Amino acid sequence: xxxxxxxxxxxxxxxxxxxxxxxxxxxxxxxxxxxxxxxxxxxxxxxxxxxxxxxxxxxxxxxxxxxxx
Numbered sequence: 001x002x003x004x005x006x007x008x009x010x011x012x013x014x015x016x017x018x019x020x021x022x023x024x025x026x027x028x029x030x031x032x033x034x035x036x037x038x039x040x041x042x043x044x045x046x047x048x049x050x051x052x053x054x055x056x057x058x059x060x061x062x063x064x065x066x067x068x069x
Contacts, residue, residue, distance in 0.1 A: 005032065009053030011068045015045045019065035026057040026066065 022042055027035040034051035036044045058066040 004049040006034075006047075006049045006051050009048075009051060011053045011055065012048070013046055013051060013053065013055070013058055014067045014069050015043075016065045016067060017045075019063050021063050021065070023062070025060050025062070029056050029060050031056065 020043065024041075024043070027037055027043055030051075031054065032050045032052055034047045034049075035057060036047055038044055053068070055068050058068050
């Protein structure tokens with residue numbers, strides 16, 4: 001948390017909340033813990049200060065709720 005590494009990214013994940021089913025598959029695979037989950041266990045938009053744009057979350061999402069741009 002000391003170093004913000006989001007500037008390393010060449011592609012950016014876009015969270016499409018209308019497609020998200022809150023299945024919980026994306027946030028455990030994020031190597032940088034850049035997908036916050038609130039107190040109700042609902043995922044929120046990306047923390048772009050730490051997201052490196054690896055795309056693992058996009059690949060694991062079965063609903064197409066994360067697009068890499």
